[in-house]
Amino acid sequence: MIHHHRNSLRLTAVAFIGASAVALSTTSAFAKSDAELTVSGHHAHVGDTVAVKAAGGNDDGQPTSLCAQERQGTTGAWHTLACTPVTVDPTPHLRLRVRAVHPGTMQFRALLSETDAKTHRPRLLSRSSTEGVSVTR
Numbered sequence: 192m193i194h195h196h197r198n199s200l201r202l203t204a205v206a207f208i209g210a211s212a213v214a215l216s217t218t219s220a221f222a223k224s225d226a227e228l229t230v231s232g233h234h235a236h237v238g239d240t241v242a243v244k245a246a247g248g249n250d251d252g253q254p255t256s257l258c259a260q261e262r263q264g265t266t267g268a269w270h271t272l273a274c275t276p277v278t279v280d281p282t283p284h285l286r287l288r289v290r291a292v293h294p295g296t297m298q299f300r301a302l303l304s305e306t307d308a309k310t311h312r313p314r315l316l317s318r319s320s321t322e323g324v325s326v327t328r
Contacts, residue, residue, distance in 0.1 A: 224249040224316040228259065228301040235291045235326050243272070245285040245301035249316060253305045256313070257283040262298050265323075269300070277306060291326040298323050 224247070231242035247257040258274040275283040283303075291297060301319040306312070 224251070224255075224303055226257065226301040226303040226317040226319040228299055228319040228322055230299060230322045230324055233322075233324055235297075235324050237291055237294055237326060237328050239291050239326075240288045241291060241297065241324050243285075243287040243289055243299050245287075245319070247283045247301065247303035247317065249281060249303060249305065251305075252279060252281075253308075254279050255283060255303055255305045255316065257285060258302045258304070259285050259287055260300050260302065261289060263293060264296055265298060291324065294326050294328050296323055296325055 226245070226247045228243065228245045230244075235241055243259055245257055245259045247255065249255045254277045256274050256277045259272045260269040261272050262269045272287055272289065273285055275285060285301075289297070289299075299322045302315060303317040304313040304315050307314045
């Protein structure tokens with residue numbers, strides 16, 4: 192009798208673990224989006240060119256746009272350098288060359304957005320981490 196009880200407990204535990212695995216695998220099926228940005232180096236001289244690469248990913252099939260932004264210093268306003276056209280491309284990317292004009296810090300980031308179907312306004316999906324470049328004379 193004890194042997195049968197242990198077997199039924201084992202079967203219950205295995206069934207619970209199996210059901211949990213199925214639940215976890217279905218929750219990971221939600222749409223994912225990501226934006227990444229890299230720079231060619233973290234140090235430059237005035238007049239040098241910095242290569243900036245941005246990439247995005249979105250698997251929900253909605254039209255998206257990827258933008259690269261820059262700011263001077265660490266607290267200034269962000270300015271858009273370039274954006275991809277709004278498209279259903281699941282992996283948009285940008286490659287830019289930006290000239291270091293002033294000594295100080297240049298910061299860059301990437302933004303991935305989609306157009307909201309109801310309001311037709313851009314909605315931010317993902318923002319990359321900020322990459323900084325220290326510029327000297």
